[in-house]
Amino acid sequence: MAEKTALTFFCLMLPFLAAILAPSAIGRLGHAASWVLALAPFFAFLHFLTFLPEIADGGVVTGGYAWVPSLNLSFSWFLDGLSLTFALLITGIGTLIVLYSGGYMKGHPQQGRFICFILLFMGAMLGLVVSDSFLMLFVYWELTSITSFLLIGFDHEREAARRSALQALVVTGLGGLSLLAGLIFLWNMTGVTQLSLLVNVDDTLRNSPFYLAALLLLLGGAFTKSAQFPFHFWLPNAMEAPTPVSAYLHSATMVKAGVYLLMRLNPVMGGTAAWEILLPFFGGVTLIAGTLLAIRQTDLKLMLAYTTMASLGLLVMLTGFGTPHAVEAAVLYLVAHSLFKGALFMVAGLVDHESGTRDVTKLGGLRGDMPITFAAALLAALSMGGLPLFLGFLAKEEIYYALAHGDLRSILFTLVAIVGNGLMFVIGFAVALKPFLGPHVETPKHAHEGPLLMWLGPALLATFGLFGGILSSATHRFISTPMASAVAGEPTLVEITTIPHIGMPLLLSIVTVAFGVLVYLKLDQARDFMVRVLAAIGSGPDRGFDHFVAGLVRISVAVTRVVQPGRLEIYITVTFILLALTLLVPPFVYGELPDMPQWPSDVLFHEWAFFVLAVIGLVAVLRASDRLTAIVSLGIQGFAVAVIFLLFGAADLSFTQFMVETLSVVILALVMTRLRLSPRDHRPLGQLLFDTVIAVSCGLGFALLLMKSTQLPFNTALTEFFNAYSKIIAHGANVVNVIIVDFRGTDTLGEIAVVMITGLAVLALIRVRLRNPLPETADTQVESPVKEPAR
Template sequence: MTPAVIDDTTLYAVLAPFAAAVVAPFLTRWLKHNAAWPLAIVPALMFLHFTGFIGPVSEGQTFTAAMAWAPAYNVEFSVYVDGLSTLFAMLISGIGTFIILYAGGYLKGHPQQGRFFSFLFLFMGAMMGLVLCNNLISLFIFWELTSITSFLLIGFDHLRAASRRAAIQALVVTGGGGLALLAGFLMIMVTTGKFEMSALLTDPKVIKNSGYYLPIFLLVLGGAFTKSAQFPFHFWLPNAMEAPTPVSAYLHSATMVKAGVYLLMRMQPVLGGTELWTTVLPIFGGLTLLVGTILAVRQTDLKLMLAYTTVASLGLLVMLTGTSHEKALEGAVLYLLAHSLFKGALFMVAGTIDHEAGTRDITKLGGLRAAMPITFIAACLASLSMAGLPPFIGFIAKEVLYYGTWGWLEFWGLPLTITALVGNALMLVIAAAVALKPFLGPKVETPKHAHEGPILLYAGPVVLSVLGLGLALVASTTGNLLIAPTLASVSGKVVELDLHLWPTYIWGNVALYLSLVTIGLGIFLFTQLDRLRDLIAAVLKAIGWGPDKGFDQFLAGIVSFSSWITHRLQTGKMQTYMLLTFAFTAVAVLLPGYLTNSFPAMPKMPDYRFYEWGILLIAVLGLIAVLIAKTRLTAIVSLGIQGFAVALIFMMFGAPDLSFTQFMVETLSVVILALVMTRLNLSPRDHRKGIDIALTAFVSVAVGLGLMLTLLAITQQPFDSRLSEFFTEYSRSIAHGRNIVNVILVDFRGFDTLGEIAVVVLAGLCVLALIRVRTKPDKPEEAPASAEAPLAEAQTGEAR
């Protein structure tokens, strides 16, 4: 179905957060933390706008809108609205509304709260652009903008070394993946000739059938895996917990870490379904799921526990997307929605506990239920969804994904089911620990007197956790309006869903049996949580190395290599610098022609007149004089013969002004070099060894040959007379001059000519300065000191 063209309102909705970012600091200066209330209106209105697309996209409609951005490069600011982009836009704007409110209470009194709001809105706008952009290049721009804005948010507390390190780590990892993604997008555009995502989806097999599928697949995976923290790139995400909790809640629930998942889901119809896709994604996704949950059990910090489960959840989503199985994809979409709700709520709960109790270490918390009842209820509701228990949306997602992995009756079906079961059981352990450990049990004294936070802190957790319950209670409506259109975008075909909260049958229901096993295993592991934590810590200590340490080693290696190469190249010798410069110049002009076998054909020798042969003979004699010169000064003067010969050639071929310029510049060059040589403490002769002379000669010949071939290639191309015709037509009418050359120099290229004049004047001033330099005579040897010396010096002075 051809996308319908809509007005620019959606484009403005995408750009609205950037406008809010400009206003936020000024509004915060006026209203303090209460600025969160009017600022939250912006994402709330965006959410309402995109809810208007629910009905049409659920009926299979798609929409586009575009405005010119860089038309010369086929880059438009265009949006593509379908089920997938609508769901993501609603999550980003809806959860973003409560994040803005939460930030108002969490950073109350912070002197940089306005700056934080501005960064948060920039990040929100970048994510909105990423999930809605239709043009591949503009999508990449927003992709990189999320990396830059997340760098600002993670490193918000820039006075702390840990914050700076985490921000740099996130920027390096995701930025490197972004460069890979750019290369992948460029290959897609070259291979298909299409610049729009909507155009790619109309012919999804074009990349799979091309010979460039493998490099495109690897490059796109590089961008997606780094952004969504897939193993072994997972380490940056937990370290990002150095950011304030509003950032963690937003980044881990619906925004940056989901960008890679969005990309994989968006590219599923174009790249998915192949043997490579259904092998690589499930392996890395499953491994990330297990690594994330195991490392989460190891932690005692609430935010780190939730961060590692986010890594695990992202791995689960990638694993399910990699199957390309319709039921597994349905489970992925359901879990995407469920995870966004319960993870956003739980991160805000963790931040509230830290804000009001002064710590988020579960070993130092307990008995907070009476002091923080609303937060406790929100934590329980969100944790039940995270644990995959009824009657929450997380339970439905778990049931469906088990149907998908078990129903994928291929070699990977059973291993993926076992992986999902173990991962979900460990997820239940973390959910129980987060919900129960801080709130139940005897009251533990905390650094701060714990109490319930203001409404700004608990509004988000309450609404998001209740939504996880409400969407499950109306599962059929949720499936028809949200899940089905999203699944249609991911799978590339229209699907019909019939979701139910409760299983329609029990006997033979494999997914239900797997859920019961998951719950039983999770409860058992929760009772052994302390022992399990110690065991994992011992294993990690025995291993002693991880990707996080490897990142530091990688950066240290880059610094060491840079130092080594700098010391090798930056020797302090001008001769080395010039040799390297000309060597790379030779490579640049010769290598492309050699690789493409596109060297120009040698032209026929023209019939020169006798005086033309004479000028060429002068140039050759000058070259021989340079080569056989015994002193540097003789070589410099002989080199001037080449310049004068070129000036004569210009004059013979009808360019007297250029010839005059060449004469003047060559004269100044010879004079300046000669004066410099006479005043530098240099040996009059070149005492280099034979091998150095041979190397210099080789590079010189290579550069000369390369430039000659380049000029020949240029002159053998058809002459484009448009510029000449332009100057001929407009020199008199615009510049009022008959001499076209003068008009070009004075009017059309006036600033260029001014620069040339400045160079000549500067060269003349240098010559004048060198002429005025007086070489000081050698200081005479001092006579031996004696008692009569001062008297003699004084008498000499009087005589003078």
């Protein structure tokens, strides 16, 4: 068991290790490096395959290491049917993507950097889906956003790529903050910080008064990550990334992270009215919007991107629908979609790589030039269209079996599914047939079959979609049934086969195909119609994002001009006003004023002398006629206070005060040598009174705070601790020194660093030599070492 735990941890770290080695491997091995680097995800894939029998028999696999035991934080993983399926998709498709990237990016000067980013993303996504700890889940969630930002903006010299990367980061980053708040709600509502324990809380979450707040926050994270309406706009724009990124992040992995989260939470948060209203509604709107927008496109990648958005909407709709077979339909469609959409994206990249264009209206007749690519595209399209023998057919039949009921709600969502599936049928075959059939069209490059590295991935994925349907019993045994059981929260048996059964689901499938064929034959007219509709609607959320960012910048500039006007006087004034309010408001509002102390009767003459000296120093500061006198007077007051500390037994504090006062006087004097020391600041009476009120308020606030503190019972716990353990732990007899050097060593190091940085800054100021004299002002008059020539 310990060996398997260690091996699982190694497999989770393996993509990150491969990412570190990727640039140097590409530089040394060249073309062969892709095969070597692909061994990392392939090894992880084989390792996760070994868990299939145990998970298929209803077991779960947990493991990990304690991180911060006192806070119940751990680096732990949880493998059941849901997380294991995702892990196999991520590592399996990831292996093919690394190989595909080797062919697609061949000769690119930044190929090593690109594959490094792909592997980093792979490790982040793998960690996300197997995470058991809430903290681990959030860390990996944010890491997927960061790595996808790097991949989308890979071609950073193009403005469109930079904009798309920033847009994806902003949207998913804000969603990540929403997710974090939702996880904190779950923690407080249930008292657990692990997903494996969360699935055992029964109805605790559903019955909580904070259920709706937690649900909305978690949906914020899931909807932004999985591009649900109205947060969908970042996904099509992310097609600015190279095609391997689109095939991996935006069809098979990252965009399904939100769906994964919803499926994971379904057993403990599903089944409520809010769940069964919000998820189907937003999922259905996303499904229809995605397919309609896909019809509008002519770019192969954008056509597939919008259908990916639509498919994610379908998955969300099914996850929240609430009928027994909806979960089975969702898990079947998720796996089928990962296979056929990953294959079609790779096909789009192959066509672009070999012909020089992705515009479907400028392609045709490539069947003879790219026969393997055409075969892979056709198999993937057949699965996407939901035709018999393919895994997509099983998913579509199960979708209609789950949705088709007699109530109005079911009828409405069944119609949504028919329209959505029919239009995805159109796009699937438009991508698979139009570039390859018909008369040969002249393309920017002379097309020919791509290299093995590029057609191997789509061929295998499309073939798996076929064999997944033909061998449905094995697929259900090891994939569908364990996954559906995990999502449903109870044992669920998936039994659908590729043999058509006469009934409503088959009839609806036939209607879907007929509708798809009809629209496919009229695709050009449908595209023109959508162009006119979208032109009439005007700008959408994508343009709204630009307006939002521009408005945010304008507001930031306006706020900055108010709170950062560039005048030190304003900063200091605001700081001390807030300090005074912080010190004075709570005692008066909450009645925590201290009792007035009794005037001491046993103070000796020499002690009174230093008290009087401190007061004299204060008066001297206020009455000083020039700045140098004020600095010296301030030092006299500080030294008097240091002597008072010494007389009352605080020798260590006294010596510290002596050091601070000495340094303060020296540093201030050195700085003031850059200024005219003779004049005194002349302020109007109103300004003088305002500053006096602020100063007195701060002094009074500190006085009240100190008096209240000394009147409270003294807690000796820390004193006893330090007295007991200073000698034993730190081997020091001087308790104060031990506290400063050992128990608070990091704090002391920070103080030393601050003093050092301040000293360096002061030294830099002293050594500055102004090139031109500055005009003298009433506040600061600078003497320039550069003398003006006589006129």
